[in-house]
Amino acid sequence: MQNKKLFILFLITALLINTSCKKDEDVVSFDNNWDEDVYVFGNNLKTRHKNLFHNISEAKFNEDIKLLRSKTNTLSDAEINIELFKIINKISDSHTSIMGGSWFTTLPFSVEWLSDGMIITGINEENSQYLGKKIVAICGIDIETIIDHFSTLIAYENESCLRWFITSYLRVPEIYNHFGISESENSITLNLEGGVNIELFSMEEELVSIYTGVSLPLYMSNTSDYYWYSALNNEEFLYIQYNRAKERNDLSFQTFTTQISELINQSNTISKIIIDLRLNSGGNSLIAKPLIELLHYYVNHSILLPENIYVIIGRKTFSSAVLNSIELMEAFNPIFIGEPSGGKPNHFGEVERFTLPNSKLRVSYSTKYFNWLQDDPSSIFQIL
Incomplete structure (x- = not known):
């Protein structure tokens, strides 16, 4: 009887020790608020996304998260946000995204990427004479190189989507600074056709639209x-x-x-x-x-x-x-x-969202995959 009691006591003690060790293993410590946010970002996407690793391997995703966590003490808010954009890009799901934070500012111009190039469709009143002009370079860097840089931040699945999404990113001066395109965090120079250069500074300004005063289609x-x-x-x-x-x-x-x-x-x-x-x-x-x-x-x-x-x-x-x-x-x-x-006809969707605990950035992710077409074309017109 005494031996039986000792055996039961041994089992309970072993169980308690094992549980205690397991809890210690599950505890994750964080160096700073961004470190926690990046961890939550990665962990939630891994557990909630329909198929996070259809384009990026789990090992590469984990490596990117670990590397970014190790840099959170040295990077600015904007730089960390940009690095999260890059991770989202590698997932290759245009329904999975992370918002930009309040640390990003906006330049007073807007563009449309048309068949003949990047065209100014809105700009501050001071430069309104340049509406409709083509941007050939920014800060002396040709527009094709600019597009190559910015496309690494965007979740897109075909060129039409990139042509749509990229226009809002092109208004953010902190991104130009991140890629070394501009030395400033709040200004860029637009190089237009005909040798015209315009310097723009980030500020809240009313834009003059190319459609102002014209009969709309x-x-x-x-x-x-x-x-x-x-x-x-x-x-x-x-x-x-x-x-x-x-x-x-x-x-x-x-x-x-x-x-x-x-x-x-x-x-x-x-x-x-x-x-x-x-x-x-x-x-x-x-x-x-x-x-x-x-x-x-x-x-x-x-x-x-x-x-x-x-x-x-x-x-x-x-x-x-x-x-x-x-x-x-x-x-x-x-x-x-x-x-x-x-x-894209076959695509992830049924979007849900979560909020990062410290930065309060909202992250969207897909919970379903729509497999409509066997050939898996990149867009509707590829079907026709």
Whole structure:
């Protein structure tokens, strides 16, 4: 009996020692607040992302996190944020991202990356005469090299997405300083075609838009509405602009679709439908279901020919809007117009978020993979 009691006491003691050791092993110590944030960033992505290591190996990811943690005592807030951008880039999931912090400032200009180059579309009033001009270099570094540097910070899966996302990064002077492009943390010099140089300093300034005082094209006339429509060309065309996959507070998408149906039923002239998704960056793909069902009805009852359905897409067609484009393509084989979608047809999504404990930066990550197409094209236009 005494031996049995001693054995039980031995087991309990061993269990307590083992538990105590395990707790010591699980305790992670941090040198500073950023050290903790980087640890939480890496650990949460590893445990929460649908498939974090589809592009980067777990060993490389862990190595990058460990290296950045070792540097947090010497790097500035902006530099650590930039290093986190670089890690996000290697994941290669455009739905997984980290926000920029308040330590970043903004330069008073905006650009669009068009077929003929990087064009100024907004700038401070002092330099408004340069609206529409092409940027050939920044701080003496050619624009192609600038793009190569900045692309290492962006989570993108095709060139259209890069052309869209990069424009906001190009306004951040701290990034130019990080890459050694500018010696200053708050200014850069734009080198324009024709030998013109403009020095810009980070400050809150109202931008003059290239579109100020000009007649806007139809697709830019009402971009704040989630969805709206207009009859065109003596009511031969019905133009539907679908800007966001989200219900309006004042008009449900079901009611909106009913209005479209009533208009078509009352009209003797509408024979072609244009669905403009070029500004739709996503939301809930199921929102568009009533419209797609209505088109099915019209096609099945020979009220509308499939070849008279047109879909406009572009670099900002992303996420759920890409899924809706695929649904339209598979159901009706419509005529697609525009440029390749910024969203990849097969992609990660169903985004969730967490907040880093000290910097309070928000991190978005994917919880689902949408495998729509066997060939895995990089954009919608690669399918056609």
